Amino acid sequence: MQSPTALQLRQFRAQLTKFVEFSDEQWDLIASLLYLKSIKKKELFVSGDKVCNEVGFILQGSLRFFFVKDGIELSNYFCFQNELMSSYRSFLKRTPSIISIDAMEDSQLICFTYDSLQQLLADERTSFAMEHFGRMIAEYLICCYEERVFSFLTQTPEERYKRLIDEQPHFLNRIPQHYLANYLGVTAVSLSRIRKRIHESRSKQKLAS
Amino acid sequence: MQSPTALQLRQFRAQLTKFVEFSDEQWDLIASLLYLKSIKKKELFVSGDKVCNEVGFILQGSLRFFFVKDGIELSNYFCFQNELMSSYRSFLKRTPSIISIDAMEDSQLICFTYDSLQQLLADERTSFAMEHFGRMIAEYLICCYEERVFSFLTQTPEERYKRLIDEQPHFLNRIPQHYLANYLGVTAVSLSRIRKRIHESRSKQKLAS
DNA sequence: GCAATACGTTAACAAAGGATAAGAAAAAAT
DNA sequence: ATTTTTTCTTATCCTTTGTTAACGTATTGC
CATH class of the missing domain: 2.60.120.10 (Jelly Rolls)
Known part of the structure; x- marks a missing residue:
């Protein structure tokens, strides 16, 4: 001790x-x-x-x-x-x-x-x-x-993830994605898809502007 | 007062x-x-x-x-x-x-x-x-x-509902189903489907036994 | 350095849930 | 008693997620 x-x-x-x-x-x-x-x-x-x-x-x-x-x-x-x-x-x-x-x-x-x-x-x-x-x-x-x-x-898992990005960004750098997926209530595969969706809609927004 | x-x-x-x-x-x-x-x-x-x-x-x-x-x-x-x-x-x-x-x-x-x-x-x-x-x-x-x-x-919503039946049966009688659905994290329509699934598998079990 | 392990993404398919609408059943209001 | 409202179920269609497997890339351990 x-x-x-x-x-x-x-x-x-x-x-x-x-x-x-x-x-x-x-x-x-x-x-x-x-x-x-x-x-x-x-x-x-x-x-x-x-x-x-x-x-x-x-x-x-x-x-x-x-x-x-x-x-x-x-x-x-x-x-x-x-x-x-x-x-x-x-x-x-x-x-x-x-x-x-x-x-x-x-x-x-x-x-x-x-x-x-x-x-x-x-x-x-x-x-x-x-x-x-x-x-x-x-x-x-x-x-x-x-x-x-x-x-x-x-909230949907996607909404939860977006909120995490805004409110607890330090989680993103220090926690492996498959852990984060569980935390959000989805599988690692599903979180990967959510991330892809978000990236795609972000790049569409860029194109439009 | x-x-x-x-x-x-x-x-x-x-x-x-x-x-x-x-x-x-x-x-x-x-x-x-x-x-x-x-x-x-x-x-x-x-x-x-x-x-x-x-x-x-x-x-x-x-x-x-x-x-x-x-x-x-x-x-x-x-x-x-x-x-x-x-x-x-x-x-x-x-x-x-x-x-x-x-x-x-x-x-x-x-x-x-x-x-x-x-x-x-x-x-x-x-x-x-x-x-x-x-x-x-x-x-x-x-x-x-x-x-x-x-x-x-x-747990899946279905597992949560089954557990509710076992552990808090008084909830079932006194709470409208669409309220319970929210509590379990699904829509009222989805809870209705879950109930149907459970009843069907229960009657299959009866037939088999 | 190299092998083994862990991690993240993608694809294909199946299963489940959300949205909406319609109708039956039950409960409440008049 | 009979409307009216609320609750529950069912059907259809569409989106999302779970599952499994494959693949490339980091990391780790030796």
Whole structure:
């Protein structure tokens, strides 16, 4: 169990301020429970049949969330540097994860365990802040999920892809296309066709103008 | 602003124990901020362009969540008796709701406002319990959403419908089919075809056995 | 450097879903 | 009770997607 450096802890704490402000005393208690975790490309952070016992903060690298169905991997989400991630449902409910998570690049994380979190929730010096923190994270995720369900119900795969280009262009460079296809709810072959359609209609527009 | 009866308050409190246990003192403070709301069939609880200011508990009746796209309503979710509901993203972030909510039947709710919630979160007698309550609700919703995204990515509309029959049969009796179709991510016409396919394969099985 | 693997595109065919319209059945309104 | 409206089904046609397989190109590992 390697401890994070002061620099790494600062990086983590700076990102957390989006959700909650910890006092220095609180932060020391939290920091003492954090540890580093390195994951090589393609290694698993969580396997889709085990209970997820930790939450990770990505110091560097990128992770992929995926479901396995009939032996096929279906990518579901992607997280990058400075994002907090876990298989939340499994972590929270203590049930086997239906999601697997692996690394798309060699990655380094700061992690804390479920037991650590319970310890902080039970400690009166940190319990209130941690309850609040947990609520903020959960509420943030709800908003993301509402958007995602909205896109599945109201948009075609082509519309979803176009929106991705506009709103999350960094996804395009760092995520293999067949992963992105799953994320959009189609096969890799279909995404390739969608891209072709878009390119063709773009070049027609150029000709016309 | 009509106040709930003692009986109605008991009904509400009993359901809340799934998420949090309030002391009697806390409950009195909360209950004093609750009010009744009646919604006639097809009336709106929230309109999809306004900020949602309240959370409701369904004493009786049923509500429908839907998006509006190009003037078309796309049903997204349904809530029944003893469920807590709101347009959470709008309520939490104070932004216009992208979801509209209306009543499928004449319904009666116990509601509280955003300001009431803030008041309870600021009151040291209730703040801890309310933070915890908020976290529990949010975490519950995350689990629901994870399931829902899972179903969109890994299942066909037909598989989703079959699973609905098994896992939420009460949906079938109380929700019009064209609403259900939206919920499953297809058109009403397509759901009708899916139903036909299923019935046909069921009767073939009967013949064979 | 070379072989093996992974990735993206394309083609051909089958299956499914969307759009539209028409009609039957059920529910609601008068 | 009888209109009127809503809901559900069916048919037709067209578009899109899934499936499978082939091919070229990057990447990776050795």
